[in-house]
Amino acid sequence: MTRLTLDHLNVGYGGADIVKDISLSVGSGEIVAIIGPNGAGKSTLLKGLAGVARVTSGGLEVDGTDLVPLSPFERAIQGVAFMPQDRNVFRTLTVTENLETSAWGHDDIRARMDEVIALLPTLSGYLNKAAGGLSGGQRQMAALGMTLMSRPTILLVDEPTAGLSPNLVGEMLDVLANLTRHAGIGVLIVEQNARAALTRADRAVVLVDGRLRRVGPAAELAGEPDFGALFFGDHA
Amino acid sequence: MQLILNAIASAAVLAPAAIGFTLIFTLFRYTNFAAGALMTAGAFAAWQMNDLGLPIWLGGICAVAFASGLLMLSDRVVFEPLRGRSGGTLLLVSIALSVIIDNVIRFAYGTQIRAFDLPLRPPLTYAGLRFTPETLSVIGISVVATLAVGALLAFTRLGRALRAVADNPSLSSIRGLPVPRIEAAGILLAGALFGLSGTLAGLDLAIEPNLSWALTIPVIAAAIVGGLGSPLGAALGAVIIGLAEELTVAFISAPYKGAVGFVVIALVLLLRPQGLLGRAVERK
Amino acid sequence: MDAYLVAILTTAAIYVILALALNMQFGLTGLMNFGVVGFYGLGAYSSGIMTETLGQPIVMGMLAAMIVGGTAGALVSLLSIRLSGDFLAIVTLGFAETMRLAFNNEDWLTRGPRGFLIMTRPVLEGLGRDATAWFILGVFLLVAAVVFVVFNRLAGSPFGRVLRSIREDDLVPATLGKNVLAYRLKAFVLGSSVMALAGSLYAHYVQTVTPDNFTTQVAVLVWMSLIVGGAGNMKGAVLGALVVTAIYEGTRFLAPLMEFLTPTQVSALRFIIIGTLLIVVVRFRPEGLLPERIVARPAARDPAPG
Numbered sequence: 001m002t003r004l005t006l007d008h009l010n011v012g013y014g015g016a017d018i019v020k021d022i023s024l025s026v027g028s029g030e031i032v033a034i035i036g037p038n039g040a041g042k043s044t045l046l047k048g049l050a051g052v053a054r055v056t057s058g059g060l061e062v063d064g065t066d067l068v069p070l071s072p073f074e075r076a077i078q079g080v081a082f083m084p085q086d087r088n089v090f091r092t093l094t095v096t097e098n099l100e101t102s103a104w105g106h107d108d109i110r111a112r113m114d115e116v117i118a119l120l121p122t123l124s125g126y127l128n129k130a131a132g133g134l135s136g137g138q139r140q141m142a143a144l145g146m147t148l149m150s151r152p153t154i155l156l157v158d159e160p161t162a163g164l165s166p167n168l169v170g171e172m173l174d175v176l177a178n179l180t181r182h183a184g185i186g187v188l189i190v191e192q193n194a195r196a197a198l199t200r201a202d203r204a205v206v207l208v209d210g211r212l213r214r215v216g217p218a219a220e221l222a223g224e225p226d227f228g229a230l231f232f233g234d235h236a
Numbered sequence: 237m238q239l240i241l242n243a244i245a246s247a248a249v250l251a252p253a254a255i256g257f258t259l260i261f262t263l264f265r266y267t268n269f270a271a272g273a274l275m276t277a278g279a280f281a282a283w284q285m286n287d288l289g290l291p292i293w294l295g296g297i298c299a300v301a302f303a304s305g306l307l308m309l310s311d312r313v314v315f316e317p318l319r320g321r322s323g324g325t326l327l328l329v330s331i332a333l334s335v336i337i338d339n340v341i342r343f344a345y346g347t348q349i350r351a352f353d354l355p356l357r358p359p360l361t362y363a364g365l366r367f368t369p370e371t372l373s374v375i376g377i378s379v380v381a382t383l384a385v386g387a388l389l390a391f392t393r394l395g396r397a398l399r400a401v402a403d404n405p406s407l408s409s410i411r412g413l414p415v416p417r418i419e420a421a422g423i424l425l426a427g428a429l430f431g432l433s434g435t436l437a438g439l440d441l442a443i444e445p446n447l448s449w450a451l452t453i454p455v456i457a458a459a460i461v462g463g464l465g466s467p468l469g470a471a472l473g474a475v476i477i478g479l480a481e482e483l484t485v486a487f488i489s490a491p492y493k494g495a496v497g498f499v500v501i502a503l504v505l506l507l508r509p510q511g512l513l514g515r516a517v518e519r520k
Numbered sequence: 521m522d523a524y525l526v527a528i529l530t531t532a533a534i535y536v537i538l539a540l541a542l543n544m545q546f547g548l549t550g551l552m553n554f555g556v557v558g559f560y561g562l563g564a565y566s567s568g569i570m571t572e573t574l575g576q577p578i579v580m581g582m583l584a585a586m587i588v589g590g591t592a593g594a595l596v597s598l599l600s601i602r603l604s605g606d607f608l609a610i611v612t613l614g615f616a617e618t619m620r621l622a623f624n625n626e627d628w629l630t631r632g633p634r635g636f637l638i639m640t641r642p643v644l645e646g647l648g649r650d651a652t653a654w655f656i657l658g659v660f661l662l663v664a665a666v667v668f669v670v671f672n673r674l675a676g677s678p679f680g681r682v683l684r685s686i687r688e689d690d691l692v693p694a695t696l697g698k699n700v701l702a703y704r705l706k707a708f709v710l711g712s713s714v715m716a717l718a719g720s721l722y723a724h725y726v727q728t729v730t731p732d733n734f735t736t737q738v739a740v741l742v743w744m745s746l747i748v749g750g751a752g753n754m755k756g757a758v759l760g761a762l763v764v765t766a767i768y769e770g771t772r773f774l775a776p777l778m779e780f781l782t783p784t785q786v787s788a789l790r791f792i793i794i795g796t797l798l799i800v801v802v803r804f805r806p807e808g809l810l811p812e813r814i815v816a817r818p819a820a821r822d823p824a825p826g
Binding site: 050052071072073076077082084087088089090091092093097098100101102103104105146147150 | 403406411
């Protein structure tokens with residue numbers, strides 16, 4: 001089932017559009033990876049969907065609801081959960097408080113917490129620590145837990161593995177892939193580690209200079225012989 | 237010992253306002269110099285109600301409500317349209333606001349010094365300490381209020397949300413927190429604390445329009461000593477300022493009590509710019 | 521009426537000097553000094569002590585005021601100048617309040633709240649009453665003009681451009697090898713000593729100074745002048761001071777129309793009006809009446825004056 005639909009979407013911060021003419025859809029239980037070189041506008045695209053950057057034209061819907069006029073807060077209520085790349089936890093609050101606060105307006109906070117901890121069991125190891133004192137991996141896990149507290153239908157994840165050690169990168173992406181399948185969430189993920197992302201994603205889009213260069217099944221894209229050279233230079 | 241009791245009494249007057257100031261600072265990142273004016277407004281509201289025949293505790297409740305409403309109104313009319321402007325601009329505006337509030341009070345009540353209508357009771361003595369029943373109530377009310385606000389912030393949903401918004405407003409709205417509503421709750425709470433401090437100041441000192449600046453500096457000093465982050469720090473900062481004030485009165489000269497706040501701020505800035513408690517404050 | 525106009529213009533000249541001094545600190549350099557009255561008062565008392573207690577000529581009084589004001593400015597700014605914005609504002613405000621307490625309580629030096637009588641006047645001997653008033657106005661206008669010309673030159677000089685770039689962004693001058701702290705200190709001391717000079721003029725003009733002449737409300741008038749006129753622009757500071765004096769003194773004429781109000785109420789009303797106007801200007805015309813002309817922004821790169 002298609003949950004999130006982008007129709008010729010343009011996004012910017014007030015000046016010239018940074019992301020141009022994006023059409024895409026994400027279904028439930030599906031992971032779509034956004035890959036592309038630095039500065040291609042990947043993060044801006046996610047921010048546009050979350051309401052942090054401005055959609056200048058085009059359509060954006062989730063389950064048939066028009067998101068364009070909605071504020072970040074209202075989009076969150078509509079089930080779109082955005083996990084920013086940095087400053088994504090409340091540093092002065094404990095992990096438990098971070099999770100509780102992320103389910104504002106709901107009466108079943110306890111149940112949601114249990115649910116999130118069941119999905120991300122490592123959280124239980126540091127629930128009472130202040131989020132500002134967590135390691136990089138713990139922090140990203142806590143931030144992911146926070147997004148899940150609202151029981152989102154669409155999860156927008158901006159570089160969840162940035163700054164993590166290589167073994168944690170795979171772990172984090174596995175966790176994301178698993179919970180997508182279990183909870184039926186549609187995930188749009190921006191990821192620098194393109195290869196690692198493509199092995200977990202269902203589909204991938206390649207963004208270059210703010211425009212969609214390629215869209216296709218992840219495995220197919222990963223299999224292209226000139227893939228690395230085309231989009232990632234040396235480090236792919 | 238007497239000195240410590242006096243210090244605690246001074247601290248009791250300052251603590252709620254210092255917490256309110258810290259709350260506003262952490263939510264909006266500006267220094268609100270109208271703190272003293274709001275306290276004075278609270279003191280006059282309480283006095284007015286008392287003068288109309290209401291008992292002092294009811295007058296105090298009116299003062300809390302009045303100052304709360306006044307800060308809310310100030311925010312809507314003055315500060316909200318300026319959100320996003322520099323901290324310096326907001327600071328300047330808060331001084332202008334303070335001048336307005338002070339002079340409205342002066343306009344309405346003149347420069348006469350007033351006091352609550354309290355039954356004259358002899359000072360109590362206990363273990364060699366002399367204190368009035370009013371001192372005891374001031375300390376009691378302040379301690380209860382401080383603990384109540386501390387508990388609110390630590391254990392309730394609203395308290396967590398207030399800390400979350402203070403920590404990171406944009407993440408708050410992304411996570412589905414109704415930020416404007418939570419900010420409004422913070423403003424009402426801070427205003428109430430100013431009103432409470434004002435009433436306590438009225439019990440402890442005299443009520444006059446010139447009170448405002450004499451209150452603003454020690455309140456801000458207490459908040460800075462407390463690290464401008466945690467309400468508990470602000471309360472502790474108030475105790476330190478109170479102690480410094482009483483030491484000044486005892487060993488230097490009573491009139492210079494008013495300079496203590498400035499000197500303490502200067503010392504803190506020299507020795508520990510992040511405040512005695514708490515981490516360095518991020519500044520814009 | 522003539523005498524009254526002369527009096528208003530004399531007051532205006534003092535506000536012009538104060539506004540120019542604050543413009544050096546805040547307008548050009550971005551230093552928030554809310555303790556204007558601290559330096560102003562310090563200048564008034566220093567000058568009075570010099571001429572009355574120590575029997576020196578008025579020029580020595582003015583000099584003493586500038587030295588004391590500048591020194592106090594250096595100390596205050598050294599305390600807090602590394603910390604930007606709010607902290608300097610708090611410290612300067614606390615400084616001004618502390619000064620006022622000192623003026624009030626150090627009777628032996630300042631005669632406290634009874635007021636310090638100052639006989640020395642900046643005039644030639646043997647002038648009549650009107651001529652004296654005109655002469656004083658002339659002296660004040662001359663000082664204001666000198667301060668304006670010097671500060672206006674400085675603002676356009678490489679020094680002024682470094683100050684502006686410090687205000688805009690501390691990093692730029694630092695990367696150019698400029699010692700940002702030293703520049704901020706210089707600007708602050710310069711402003712403070714000129715504020716003290718204004719205090720000296722004021723003291724010898726009114727001839728009685730009391731601590732109540734130096735309340736924060738006066739500082740608000742100076743800030744108002746700068747914000748209304750246009751922070752950063754020396755001409756704006758002058759215009760702002762004139763406008764604010766006109767509003768402040770003009771409201772005096774309303775008093776007879778409102779005889780049902782007590783003098784306290786009239787005075788309160790004036791400050792309510794001033795405070796409200798300040799907020800309105802900040803909100804709707806933050807650049808002031810004469811906005812600062814921003815010539816090609818990173819001017820610090822260009823060493824040639826222009």
